[in-house]
Amino acid sequence: MAGAYAGFVNSAVGTRLARQLGLPRPVRLRRYAADAPLVEGPVLVAGLADAPVAAHVRRLLAGEDIDVVDAVADGTRIGAVVLDLTAVAEPGDLDLVRVVLAPAVKALRASGRVIIIGADPSSATTVAQSAARRALEGIARSVGKELRAGATANLVLVADGAEANADAAVRFLLSGRSAYVDGQVVRVGAGAPSEPADWARPLDGKVAVVTGAARGIGAAIAEVLARDGAHVVCVDIPAAGESLARTANRIGGTAVQVDVTAADAGQRILDAAARHGGLDIVVHNAGITRDKLLANMDESRWTSVLDVNLGSILRMNEILLGENGIRDGGHVVLVSSIAGIAGNRGQTNYAASKAGVIGLVDALSVTEGLVRRRITVNAVAPGFIETEMTARVPFATREVGRLLNSLSQGGLPVDVAETIAWFSQDANAGVTGNVVRVCGQSLLGA
């Protein structure tokens, strides 16, 4: 958490003033640490009817030695609430949300979690069921906006028959890994998730490639993937080689200096991964901005951004996702942007490329060959993240960017990296075709 505003409202005078004026007060978010519990405090688990996912969640929490409660006792605080509403059939069923969540939200600790589990509206069998299922999204997003002190609310939509696949998603949303993920919808579908031997090293033995790894979000992705056990092949342009080497050596990875737009980039990356036994995880993170209002946009700004941020991914994927490329059961994660969802003044080229990335996820996640090989394809869309790039944004714009979200602060590169690492887990094999915003429920692109 950084920023002049945050510093002020957390000072002695600022705190008092903020209380009187009802100003948002950003808190230090709970973030993942290998030795910290999955979630602090007991977890309230409730559900409608047979609540099939809740049963899995209770088992998951028992395995982590976390107390599960059915109701909030007077004067107690809880770390999270998981509400299984997969069984909603008509709008009348939704009242359970009010009954359960109203007291639970009041008892929620700082950086607490609200997770609502639902079923996919598109597979509803009646109009009423579709309406009720879709209503959960509005509930989750609104609850997210009401929560205080770093608490988040997210919705998990589980496909029929995939109830057992939601574990990794619930685990992620409960943990500090999802600190800056708020107001999101995660869809869990078919797939064959496999639990890691050690949840502290869920990527043990995997080989990952991260483009744009020299600094910023890319370096954080490389670090988190390595922390989770993967050998990381770090890729960046030759001119960034010095910081790329620093990233690679810090995490015991390998550096490959190549421009992602080079014709042989895919092959050179694959060769480097092959040295370590093969390729399991591909993170397309490399990207550039060349901002200008459309009226003043020249050809080179347009084409360079589109080529680096989108064209290069398509070209490299021919090799990386080809027959001798990524192994079966692998994971592809792309970095989109909130600008690709909401658009951004002066960023038509960038927004085009980042929206294009989402189109790429939509298509690849249902591509027959990849589905047969059990390869998942997902994207993250970062909001305001504190990086060298955003540090150059003018002061006022930067402060506004930090505050226009439910957590009243900018995210950190590690927050983006955690979501990517979660997409990369074999335990999460049921999650494909998702675009998860890491934006603290930003008002943009909501």
Place this chain on the structure above:
Amino acid sequence: MAAPAKPRRAAVIGGNRIPFARANSTYAKASNQDMLTASLEGLVARFGLAGEPVGEVAAGAVLKHSRDFNLTREAVLGSSLAPTTPAYDVQQACGTGLEATILVANKIALGQVESGIAGGTDTASDAPIAVNEGLRDALLALNRAKTPGQRLKAVARLRPGQVVPEIPRNVEPRTGLSMGEHMAQTAAQWGITREAQDELAVNSHRNLAAAYDRGFFDDLLTPYLGLTRDQNLRADSSVDKLAKLKPVFGRGNDATMTAANSTPLTDGASVVLLGSDAWAAERGLPVLAHLVDAQTAAVDYVTGNEGLLMAPAYALPRLLERHGMKLQDFDLVEIHEAFAATVLCTLAAWESESFCRDRLGLDAPIGALDRSKLNVNGSSLAAGHPFAATGGRIVASLAKSLQEKGSGARGLISICAAGGQGVMAILEAA
């Protein structure tokens, strides 16, 4: 005890260097240790060696501070290599980097180590400055003094004139002549023209620029302190432009050597990763080439019997004889461009019937070299020449070029060194 293993060829797996900077420029405040460490870090990252030991690291510097007595080991400790990696310093003037490569390769060949890193670093900017000899004598006497009387006597020996330090000069101690002056004499003896030298210099720049443009250095070089390319490189260099420069070495009509066709003073460092084939295979590392053989030679330049930088001319026939090869059998030849005239004199000597007969004791001249095989990716004139770093630059670049040519392609390296010495090696593409 097991019998010593049969010698095997050491593999050149890859290399790394930092871009070479003009003296007193971008790297002016970087020490030899900084630059050698940076080179090692790039290599470690490229080959995923962080936290791992290698058999040994051998490297050196020509211009070296007294505090850098254990330079290479200190650089290893400052790098991401395992601190259990042994290291030692080597010094053979401009031959240092290649000599270090030969030393490590020989240990690998004999099975004494499975892997190693060879290299070198030099800074003409951060050069050591020694105190005046009289001052040094007095200070040492003061240090030895045990009584106040002895101390007073030692202090009394100090004179104001002694504060003038000794800055190292680029001269041969036994002749007092700079390397450029020596070369100018040899160039005049061989009748090397200004035009030929300028043409060679221009080719060096063009070849180096083209190599950068095709991404040849993407996996041979790691940027350092904001520099991403060799600072001396002039892609737009032309014979016409070079013709305008005034000579800096030699006298009168014989003066042909200019700042452009002479190697510039440079800062930089380079390293090469070597290993047995088995060590490389275990790690899935590619083998670019093998070091086939090496030869050093020295000449009597003190009496003027031979030119200071002509020793490689003498090393070659010994190497060729051992392998039943001709100069023309090589697919690529790297002759270090100490000066353009050095390369041209060496080639002229090999073509000369009388030189080959009288000096080398050969029945027939070694003959001409197809110039299209010479320094194809540019050399010292364009890249610069941080003395001890030149060998590592050439070994890694040549190994990669040979691999591009195809398995079995052979390359020759020739590096002349101060003190009338020469170091040569043969590489063969894996």
